[in-house]
Each structure stands twice: as C-alpha cells, then as structure tokens.
Amino acid sequence: MFERIGHSATAQVRFTFNGETVIGNAGDSLAAALLAAGHKVFRDTPTTAAPRGPFCMMGSCFDCLVVVDGETVQACQTPAQVGLVVTSPPVPRAQP
C-alpha cells in the first residue's frame, strides 16, 4: 500500500483504468497514480494469465504494460493525463 506525502497542493488528474475512475496528481506516471489509488495488478501475462504489476518503475522490466489509445505502453514511463482511457492489455486465448 502506498501513502502520499507533501503533494497536497498539486493539481489532480482524472483518468480511467479498466472503466474505473482514478484520480492521480499532476506529475505522476500512470503507474504511480494507479499504485496510489490501490491498483497493484495492471495486467495478466500472455503466457499463463498470471497477474502482474510494476516492478522496476524505471522502464526496464516492462511488467507495467497497459493500453492507452490502442498503443501498449509502459505505465511507469507514461505521464498521467486528464481523460486518458487506460486498460489492461488483452490476454490472448490460450493455445489449444
């Protein structure tokens, strides 16, 4: 669980994640805003549908992948912006 300090004066940024409204602070990455809002699972893996969330926060692990405007992006490298529609990447159906 994450708790915020010292940023009370910052402007708020409202977007949605899988249809749910998330309110972050200006300057947050999508990953930071989602973690602050209590979301720790960002997606399920394509191979085994295992739940995943951010791991490195610096753009190297690619565990934080989400979809914004049809593009798969790293949530930790993408600024939270007003009105973004963010979803988890779809899990391809398992191979028979």
Added chain:
Amino acid sequence: MTRPDLIVIGAGPAGMAGATMAAQQGMSVLVLDEQPAPGGQIFRNLGASSTQQRQMLGPDYTAGQMLLDGLAAAPLTLISGAVVWDVDQERTVTYSKDGKAYRVKANYLLLSTGAMERPVPLPGWTLPGVMTAGAAQILMKTSGLLAKDAVLAGSGPLLYLVAVQMLRAGTPPKALVETQTPANYRAVLHHAGGALRGWKALAKGARMLRELRRASAPRYTAARDLAITGDTAASGLRFTAKGQVHHLECATVLLHQGVVPNTQITRALRLDHQWHAGQRCFHPVLSPWGQSSHSQIYVAGDGAAIAGAKAAEHAGQCAAADILRCAGRITAAQRDTLAASAKRNLAGEQALRPFLDALYAPPAAILRPPDAVTVCRCEEVSAGDIRAYARLGCKGPSQTKAFGRAGMGPCQGRTCGLTVTEVLAQATGLSPQDTGYFKIRAPLKPVTLGEVAALHSPAPQQPEGQDP
C-alpha cells in the same frame, strides 16, 4: 545544430558533468534523456522536488543541485523526454519524443545511460506487490509516494539508503531482511587497498543502521531461502535466518541486490564487452578515459562499470576531456591538466569498489536460482528451462532463442540477461565471458508505426529548439 560535435545520451551525474565540460570548452553539445528532467537515477526529479521530499531524501539527493545548475548554465541543448531507441556505428542517434521520432548525428557520442537494479530471481518475485527498492525510491522522488509496512530484502548500500529515507518520511520498513553473511565481511578484509574509504562507507552504513535500530525496525541478517508467498499478490516473505524459518506478513516486498550497468546501447553498437567477476555483470571495454572499442564513442558512469554517483561525475569529465583531445581541440597535456582533479577523484572512488563489491556480493542462489524460479519474467521461462536448453546443446544466450523464448519478450532480456548467462555458464562449465550475452537489436524501446513512418517523411527531422 543539425550536426552537433557531441551527443550525450543520459543526463545523470556522468552525462551532466561530461556535457557541461565539453560545452564549456566550446563543443556544440546535444544532451538526450528520457526522463522529464535531468538528474539521472540518483537525482531524479530533484529540480521539481518539494521541501518534504528533499527532507526525506536527504543531503545525498540535494547535493545534485550543483550538477543541475552547471548543466543549466552551460551553452548546450538539452532535450528531456527523449527516448533513444537506436544508435549506430556511424553515430546516428534515433530517439522519440512526444510520439515523434528524430534522427541526429554527431562526431562523438558519450553514452552515460547508467545502471539498473540487478535482477533478483526468487520464488514469487513476479507477484504484484513485489518491487525493487529502487522502484519504491522512484515513487518517493517523483510522486511523494511511500510504501507502508513494506519489507525490504536483499543487500547493498541502496537497500539501507531507501530504508532510512522511508524512516525519515515517517513510514519505516516493517523489517529489513539482509542476505549478507559473515563470509561477506571476511571477504572485505582482503581489500586493503580501498579499505580506508571502504570503512568510511561502512561507517555510513552503520550510521544508517543505527538510525533504523532506533526506529526499532526489526533486522534479520544472513537470511537465505527467501521466497515471496501469495497467490495473486504478495502476502508475505518467508526466509531462514540463524537456523529459524520466519514468515513476515506484508503486501509490499522491496527487493534489491545492487545495480549493474545498463548495456543495451553499448550492446546494440556491438562494442567490446567483458565479464566483471567481482560485480557479476558485463561492462564495455574502455580506455582509462572512457573510450570504447569504437574510437569516437565514449562511455562514462555506472553504465561503464558500477562505481557510484561521485565516480560517474568524475568519469563524465574525464571522457569529455579526452573527447576534446581526440577532436584535436586540446593536446594530451592540456587534457591531463583539465581533468587532473576528476582523474584523481575517480581513482579514489574506484579503489573503494572491490571492497563494496565483496561486502554486498549477491548470494549464489540469486545469481543462479533453483530450477523452479522464473528467470525471464516476460515469457515466464524458469531456471530449469534454461538448464534443459544447456543439456540439449545450448551454449550461450544468443542461442537460447532457438530453444525457447527467454529474452524474446518486450524487455529484450534486460531483466533476465545476466541470470541466463550465469545459469548457462554453470550448466555448461564455460566461463560467463565465453557464454556471452543476448544479441541486442534496435529498436531498444517499443516504437509505434507512426513514429517510424514520420522518420521517413520529409518533415523537419532535427530536434526542436535547435539552431537551424
């Protein structure tokens, strides 16, 4: 500035110091960094940090202001938010900013892309709620977010630093679980050379530990058999210490086992690399001034070999001085004068490293995890799978792709690369040097079709904010 003399990739201490010196000496310099502002890992977001953030992150963080000021005052062009995803032998650099791709070429390159945290493969490390200690620190630096009731586990100076920073912020870790053993302490006795500075660093570590103890954060040492428990998210950390099995309940586990050079760009450039037995990682082969196997490409900072932020700053200056010499702007004697203090300080910082490397050496079970542990997080390939490839004749990481999907996911092997090398080397009996590393190819970061298409369009391709 359609063709700068020097492009610096990465605005951490190494890149900031190197770019500032080169620009002050009259070179036209372009600095590219993917973060929203300069600072690198250590000084991330320093320029925009709040008073509270500065207080909790402490003097090591605020000390970066001098470098930021130097960079801002120097006559150079800095483009932040620029993600470099291709660099070639002709020193053409391709980067994206705000969804558009740009290409720019220079006579010299200084690669100062820093380090990343060493992968910490152990059972359960892929569960949501498990992050690196550095990740938690990034959340503090950029968003003022603090992990509550988190357990910090592993080894290395950054583990203590993050613990103390959490403490100062009023959310001490629930526990500190260290993997260092008495053997680590015995090993450092052999490093008499860097010992004095080493003991100073140790004393700093000890001060941090006292601060933690006063806050009564429980501390476990010589922990082994670490495993994260939980089904769909972390619910605790299990480990053995002093012959006793412990299970600490927690929803956030922060792992750390030191940092290793980020070699994506130097690998993509096919520069010569070498295995560093003390740091258990690869690094580019460099002259004492940071010149790589390509005479117009230099590497400085933790991307060259881990030596810390102070060393990175000095190494950036040494590289800049030698680039000036190489470009014929100053003589070798002038270079020696220009970089005299940087060179001296760099040597001092480097002397300390073998001591720290031995003290915080990662445990064998992390470097070469048991069969069941996931190594490649992207494609969910286990250490056992890698060992099976070896039995089928796979000799090196560049071949694993013929056997399975390790390293083929979106992270391009950044997270599993070193573990795959270590596990294969152990299985084949070859050295890590002979085992080698994944073949890294551009694009180094995901790029959209739109970005690539824009590159080929006749639209102006030079970075904005530049002289014509």
